[in-house]
Structures are given as structure tokens and as C-alpha cells.
Amino acid sequence: MVGSDVSGSETTTEPQRILFIGGLGRSGTTLIEKMLNELPGTFAVGETLHLWERGVxxxxxxxxxxxxASCPHWSKVGDMAFGGWDNVDTDRVINLRWKIDRSRRLPAILAKHRGAEPELDAEQREYLDYLRPVLLASAEISGAEVLLDSSKHLSTAALLALDPTLDVRVLHVTRDPRGVAYSWTKQVDRPEADGSLMPTYKPSRTATRWVTDNLGFDSLAKLGVPTLHLRYEDMLAHPAERLNDVAAFAGLTDSTGEFDIPFLDGNEVRLMTAMHSVAGNPLRFGGDDITLRLDDAWREKLDPKARATVTRITRPVLSRYGYKP
Ligand SMILES: [Zn+2]
Structure with a gap:
């Protein structure tokens, strides 16, 4: 962003492009985020939804x-956005996040998109007044054209898309719900929070969330938020093609129409760019090269009864996203 004003009060600059990685957790979004972070002109900020609690x-x-507190990127962001993180009323913004940036408040957010009551509520405005400077400062400091926000939650995408200083485009990621359900039954460490584990969920709960979340992203797209659906399985099978699709959608494609993807060699991804993503899946810490391989352990390991339950719950919408019962 050139000549931007971090307070967002100047309207002379183009809206800051945000590629919002949306979808259910354990759908391969962290891997996709890492690959997109290698594209020139992008910068992954991580899950801004969790910035206030887990970061600040x-x-x-x-x-x-x-x-x-000692990350060079986030220290600069705090200084530029607020004159230092100490100036942020952390309790207040966390309180706001739990009040308005959550699934049960979606009707209130989508109502603004429908235009029935286009004026934001005072609390929605206040929440965006915290988030916007963080995003604009991240863009300015990194020099990125497109920020990657991997908060995943529909409510965060819908709120950010209400901000006229941001050009929010949603990358809606899906993965076979049986794979997602299996992944949520496994115990995963959170190395950034010593000794604690990521939560686990029952397959039936994951399946229900899979249906409601994905249909929610479809609703947001229908309300005019630019959206590209990406199946995790397709990204692994055809990474160069799918990365080109995403780059074009994010407005990154160069004049030749084909994006140069030097970090990809067949199904080997060479990670060369530092990640300053806050919060998110522990996979984001790994700096090594990645071999893209479809993880379909669920086909063997997901209990047949649980598998049948997930298929039954998701069946009405499976084919909509290109999956088979
Ligand atoms: Zn960092």
C-alpha cells in the first residue's frame, strides 16, 4: 500500500487487499497459507481473530x-498502529471479540451486508477500529500488496468485509468432511502454549459445523463478497494450477497471466519466506520443505460408525463442494 494512512481516515488510497482464508479448522488451511505466503506480494498475518488473546x-x-512481544514484525505493528501495544485496552478488545466476532452474532453482521441497516453498530465499529490499523500497519511494514488473514471464521470474514478501507476476498477452503472429522478426534500439541493441547471434537459435531460453516460462506458470497472455493484435495493434486487460480483471484497475477511459482517443484514446496503469523495451527512453525501428499488416513482410521454419521449429516451438501457420499 503506497502512501497509506494507517488510521484509515484518508480515502485517497486503494482499499487494502485482504485474502481471507476461510473454512473449518483442520481443512489444510495452514499448509495453504504457507504456500500462499511464498507468492511474491503476499504476507501472512495469521489468525487476527486470536491476535488479542494469544498474541497481545x-x-x-x-x-x-x-x-x-519480541517479534520484530509485531513490535513494529504495535508501534505504528497504536504507539505501542501498551496503549491497547486488551481486555476491552477481547471482550468485543467475544461479543460480536462469533457465529451466533452472524445474523447481525449479515444484516449489514444485506443493506437493511447498513450503519455499523457502535461495537462493530469499535472492533474494526482495532483490527483495521493492525492490518494496514502489517501491509505497510511488510510492503505486501495482499495480506493473508487465516482467521478462518465466517464472522471475522463478514465483519472485515464491512470495512470500506479493506478489499476483502474470501478463499473458501473445504476438505472432505470425513478427513476433517477424523483430524478433530486426534490430539495435537500446541507448542506455542507449553504443554497444552488443541481441543478435540466428536465427528457428529464436526459434521454439523461443516455443513453450517460452508453454507455460511456461500451466503456471504451471495451477498457480494468476492469468494473463490478451493478444495484442499485439489490444491494437493494440482498445486501449480490452483496457486495460479488463487493468485489471479487475489489480483496477484502478472501481465502474462501465469504466475511464476519458483518455490514449487512437482509436489515439493520449498519454504523460503519467514512467517509472522500469529496464532493458528502448530504446523505454521515448521520452516522445512514440504512434500505435498494427500493425508487420507481417515479412510483407514476413522471408525466406520463415525464415518457413517459424518456422511449422513453432510450428505445433503457433499456434492455441492465436489465430495462423494
Ligand atoms: Zn514473528
Missing amino acids: RDEERCGCGEPF
């Missing part, structure tokens, strides 16, 4: 490995 308050580790 708890000082968990950034994707670069440093505690949040």
Missing part, C-alpha cells in the same frame, strides 16, 4: 518462533 495478552509465539 498471552504473548504466545509468533510463526517466526519469537514470543509475540
Whole structure:
């Protein structure tokens, strides 16, 4: 963003492009985020939804490995956006996040998109007044054209898309719900928070969320938020083609129409760019090269009864996203 004003009060600059990675957790979004972070002109900020609790308050580790408070990127963001993180009323913004940036408040957010009551509520405005400077400062400091926000939650995407200083485009990621359900039954460490584990969920709960979340992203697209659907399985099968699709959607494609993807060699991804993503899946810490391989352990390991339950719950919408019962 050139000549931008971090307060967002100037309207002379183009809206800041945000590629919002949306979808259910354990759908391969972290891997996709890492690959997109390698594209020239992008910068992954991580899950801004969790920035206030896990970053500012708890000082968990950034994707670069440093505690949040000593990460060079996030220190600069705090200075530029607020004159230092100490000036942020952390309790207030966390309180706001839990009040308005959650699934049960979606009707209130979508109502603004429908235009029935286009004026934002005072609390929605206040919440965006915290988020916007963080995003604009991240863009300015990194020099990125497109920020990657991997908050995943529909409510966050819908709120950000209400901000006229942001050009929010949603990358709606899906993965076979049986794979997602299996993944949520497994125990995963959170190395950034010593000794704690990521939560686990029952397959029936994951299946229900799979249906409601994906249909929710479809609704947001119908309300005019630019959206590209990406199946995780397709990204693994045809990474160069799908990365080109996403780059074009994000407005990154160069004049030849084909994006150069030097970090990809067949199904090997060479990770060369530092990640300063806050919060998110522990996979974001790994700096090594990645071999793209479809993880379909669920076909063997997901209990047949649980598999049948997930298929039954998701069946009405499976084919809509290109999956088979
Ligand atoms: Zn960092």
C-alpha cells in the first residue's frame, strides 16, 4: 500500500487487499497459507481473530518462533498502529471479540451486508477500529500488496468485509468432511502454549459445523463478497494450477497471466519466506520443505460408525463442494 494512512481516515488510497482464508479448522488451511505466503506480494498475518488473546495478552509465539512481544514484525505493528501495544485496552478488545466476532452474532453482521441497516453498530465499529490499523500497519511494514488473514471464521470474514478501507476476498477452503472429522478426534500439541493441547471434537459435531460453516460462506458470497472455493484435495493434486487460480483471484497475477511459482517443484514446496503469523495451527512453525501428499488416513482410521454419521449429516451438501457420499 503506497502512501497509506494507517488510521484509515484518508480515502485517497486503494482499499487494502485482504485474502481471507476461510473454512473449518483442520481443512489444510495452514499448509495453504504457507504456500500462499511464498507468492511474491503476499504476507501472512495469521489468525487476527486470536491476535488479542494469544498474541497481545498471552504473548504466545509468533510463526517466526519469537514470543509475540519480541517479534520484530509485531513490535513494529504495535508501534505504528497504536504507539505501542501498551496503549491497547486488551481486555476491552477481547471482550468485543467475544461479543460480536462469533457465529451466533452472524445474523447481525449479515444484516449489514444485506443493506437493511447498513450503519455499523457502535461495537462493530469499535472492533474494526482495532483490527483495521493492525492490518494496514502489517501491509505497510511488510510492503505486501495482499495480506493473508487465516482467521478462518465466517464472522471475522463478514465483519472485515464491512470495512470500506479493506478489499476483502474470501478463499473458501473445504476438505472432505470425513478427513476433517477424523483430524478433530486426534490430539495435537500446541507448542506455542507449553504443554497444552488443541481441543478435540466428536465427528457428529464436526459434521454439523461443516455443513453450517460452508453454507455460511456461500451466503456471504451471495451477498457480494468476492469468494473463490478451493478444495484442499485439489490444491494437493494440482498445486501449480490452483496457486495460479488463487493468485489471479487475489489480483496477484502478472501481465502474462501465469504466475511464476519458483518455490514449487512437482509436489515439493520449498519454504523460503519467514512467517509472522500469529496464532493458528502448530504446523505454521515448521520452516522445512514440504512434500505435498494427500493425508487420507481417515479412510483407514476413522471408525466406520463415525464415518457413517459424518456422511449422513453432510450428505445433503457433499456434492455441492465436489465430495462423494
Ligand atoms: Zn514473528
